Amino acid sequence: MAMKSKTFSLLGLIFCLACLTALIxxxxxxxxxxxxxxxxxxxxxxxxxxxxxxxxxxxxxALVDRRYDGCWWVLDKELELLRHYLFPDWFVGTQVLVTLGLVFELICLIGQIVNIINCFPHSRFKEKITLGISLTAGLLHGITGVLLSVAVIMFGVRASNSSGWIEKPDQNYLSWSFGM
Incomplete structure (x- = not known):
């Protein structure tokens, strides 16, 4: 039984690392x-x-009388006047959902590592602690999946259908980062 549990823990860790890598x-x-x-x-x-x-x-x-050149961090002070136009509420919502998903995946990774390295070898509640950590990690994976699904659907629909968002919407496409 212990070997089977260890195998599932390792598979969970590999799954968590793959998800976290793609998300980062x-x-x-x-x-x-x-x-x-x-x-x-x-x-x-x-x-x-x-x-x-x-x-x-x-x-x-957009009510902005300035030219922009180069790459900018979205919270840069120089983009303050452009922020209301370029980063609408649904975009900020996507940022929040993906950030929460990233935090939850990091927590899952920590939980999986704690289970694998056996941090509670002499505790009389070891099995309950291990089960609790595993269930919590599984629940957080599920929540992360829901958050990221909502974020991807919201971004995909709004980015494709918001004609006033970025000019020439027919000349823009959702790229590989969106698909990850």
Whole structure:
């Protein structure tokens, strides 16, 4: 029985590491939405936490009279005037959901490691503690799955259908980071 439990714990750890790796790559990359133009002038690409422009002049309805060039962190002070236009509520909601998913996955990883290295070898409640940690990790995996599903659906639908969000929506597509 102990060998079977150890095998499931190792499989859980491998699953957790794979999920966490994909989530970190997606979280940190700037390729959620990418422009298809070969001669890009304006919007280039966007991730959850960075956006890249090349001589970008926001549209008149954005009420910003400035050009942007290069890649920017979304919370940069220079993007303050553009934030209401470029990062609508649904985008911020996606950031929150993905961030919560990342935190929950990190907690799952810690729980899996605690179970595998047997942190409670002499406790009389060892089996209950191990079971509790495993159930908590499984529950957090489930919650993470729901959070990330909602985030991906919300971002995919809104990014594809928000014609006033980024100009030339027909020349932008959801890229590999979004798919991770």
């Amino acid at each position: 790559i997606s979280f940190a990359s700037d390729k959620w939405v990418v422009s298809t133009e070969t001669e890009v002038v304006g919007f280039k690409n966007l991730g959850l936490w960075s956006v890249c422009f090349e001589m970008y002049q926001p549209p008149p309805y």
